[in-house]
Amino acid sequence: MSDTEIEYSIDDAPMTDDEIMGYMKRIGIDNSITADLKSLSMLQIAHLTHIPYENYDSLEHRLTSLNHKNLYRKLITEHRGGICFELNGLYAWLLTSIGFDVKSHLSRYIIPEGEIHQRTHRVMTVMIDGKRYLTDVGVNSECSRKPLLLAEGLVQSDSISEYRLEKDDFFGWVLWQKLRNKEWRRLYGFTEEPQLDIDFIMPCTFCDVHPLSGINKFEKVSIFTDKSNIRIWDGHYQEFSGGEIVKDKEIIAKKKTEILNNVFSIML
Numbered sequence: 001m002s003d004t005e006i007e008y009s010i011d012d013a014p015m016t017d018d019e020i021m022g023y024m025k026r027i028g029i030d031n032s033i034t035a036d037l038k039s040l041s042m043l044q045i046a047h048l049t050h051i052p053y054e055n056y057d058s059l060e061h062r063l064t065s066l067n068h069k070n071l072y073r074k075l076i077t078e079h080r081g082g083i084c085f086e087l088n089g090l091y092a093w094l095l096t097s098i099g100f101d102v103k104s105h106l107s108r109y110i111i112p113e114g115e116i117h118q119r120t121h122r123v124m125t126v127m128i129d130g131k132r133y134l135t136d137v138g139v140n141s142e143c144s145r146k147p148l149l150l151a152e153g154l155v156q157s158d159s160i161s162e163y164r165l166e167k168d169d170f171f172g173w174v175l176w177q178k179l180r181n182k183e184w185r186r187l188y189g190f191t192e193e194p195q196l197d198i199d200f201i202m203p204c205t206f207c208d209v210h211p212l213s214g215i216n217k218f219e220k221v222s223i224f225t226d227k228s229n230i231r232i233w234d235g236h237y238q239e240f241s242g243g244e245i246v247k248d249k250e251i252i253a254k255k256k257t258e259i260l261n262n263v264f265s266i267m268l
Helices: 017-026 037-050 068-077 084-098 197-209 253-262
Strands: 101-109 121-128 131-135 162-168 172-178 185-190 220-224 228-233 236-241 244-250
Touching: 017 068, 017 084, 037 084, 037 121, 037 131, 037 220, 068 084, 084 101, 084 121, 084 197, 101 197, 121 185, 228 253
Parallel strands: none
Antiparallel strands: 101 121, 101 185, 121 131, 162 172, 172 185, 220 228, 228 236, 236 244
């Protein structure tokens, strides 16, 4: 889609039953889904292991459309991935359409530690039975594979890493991560002000075209497996397990299409 054809309008209509069925097929779910914690957990890990993060449009400095129908066509129908605003934007639309009580928030990364970044990440909180959970399918590295209860100081595990949430006067809620055999580190922070879909157009455009963006500089592709995180990072194929790089090799150009198709299920 060219820049002049970008559809900026946000369609608030819920997904149709056929669209939900197509989404479920894309992420490998054939169970019945209801607006409860069990289903949310199932949806999050299924999304992470079936729809990859990828920044190929941003590398071309194309403006990303956040229109729901365009997101659905790209990620579901065309078997592509996307950056966080696409992944979490489509995911939020799905959750809302199913009946979850969803609020979206703007987040800023805190890695590397000590640097203050712009708010260039989208996350969601979901209210279930009077409790709020953080859910996120748009991180390009190992991150929580399950919804996290929004409770200060509680250590929670997804069987790969440990997480906890703390309050900070500047960052708001801060997500901490402890990989195996590593120290605790801060990943990102978000304030509780709810955001509309249109609020993400400006930070997404920054990621696509601005010279200070970290998204439009080199290839970033990643997908989760049950035990690891696999990615293409600046021309290298890497596999992470337990927070450690266990495989790292340069990709031969003629093999890239095969890797994208077979490992990441991306059809460029």
